[in-house]
Amino acid sequence: MGKKEVIVTVGLKEGISDPEGKNVKKALSLLGFKEVxxxxxxxxxxxxxxxxxxxDIDEKVKAMAEGLLTNPVVHDYEISW
Amino acid sequence: MGKKEVIVTVGLKEGISDPEGKNVKKALSLLGFKEVxxxxxxxxxxxxxxxxxxxDIDEKVKAMAEGLLTNPVVHDYEISW
Structure with a gap:
């Protein structure tokens, strides 16, 4: 027993607008990366x-994700060990 | 040939202060997650x-990461396919 690292990855649900992503795409395009x-x-x-x-770490991490790290209306999340 | 998805993950270098991370830790602690x-x-x-x-997609993605997505002074990045 000791320390364990877990990564909770949060993204917007399908269909929710992602203006920051759109701006990054635009900036990459202006820099010449037209293939994006x-x-x-x-x-x-x-x-x-x-x-x-x-x-029960699994349950705890799920509770953290749902209690603080995500907004279930707009976010999906994944837990990886 | 078609579409390919690549994920560029950006984090702060070792030793660079991460105030947002500290605040999330504090908030989780206040919610009772003392094990974090x-x-x-x-x-x-x-x-x-x-x-x-x-x-040459590999080179392109590296150029995107170093040209726009990261600041080499404070960030490390990883590319995963």
Whole structure:
């Protein structure tokens, strides 16, 4: 038992407008990268957890994601270990 | 040949202060998640590229990352396919 790292990746749901991604695409196009068709922005939280203080890590991380890190109306999230 | 998706993940270099991550850790702690030891924020760009318009995708994506998506003074980045 010790420390464990988990990454929670949050992105916008399909169909929700992503203006930042659109702006990055535009900027890349202005820089000459015409082959870029779409850019989507994702945000990840790399969380270090002390396993000694925690019983059910999977459930905890899910609760963190749903309680603070995402807005279920607009966000999808993925948990990776 | 067709479309290809590449993810460029950008994070702060080791030793660079991450106030947003610290605030998320604090907020999680206030919500009762005392087992969280550290939170680091990463940002990813999911880029869809039209392969027909592009010869050397690896080099192009590296150029995008270094030309627009990151600041080499403070950021590290990773490219994943």
């Amino acid at each position: 068709e779409e850019v989507k922005i994702l945000k990840s939280y790399k969380i270090t957890i002390n396993e000694n203080k925690c019983k | 030891e550290e939170v680091k924020i990463l940002k990813s760009y999911k880029i869809t590229i039209n392969e027909n318009k592009c010869k």
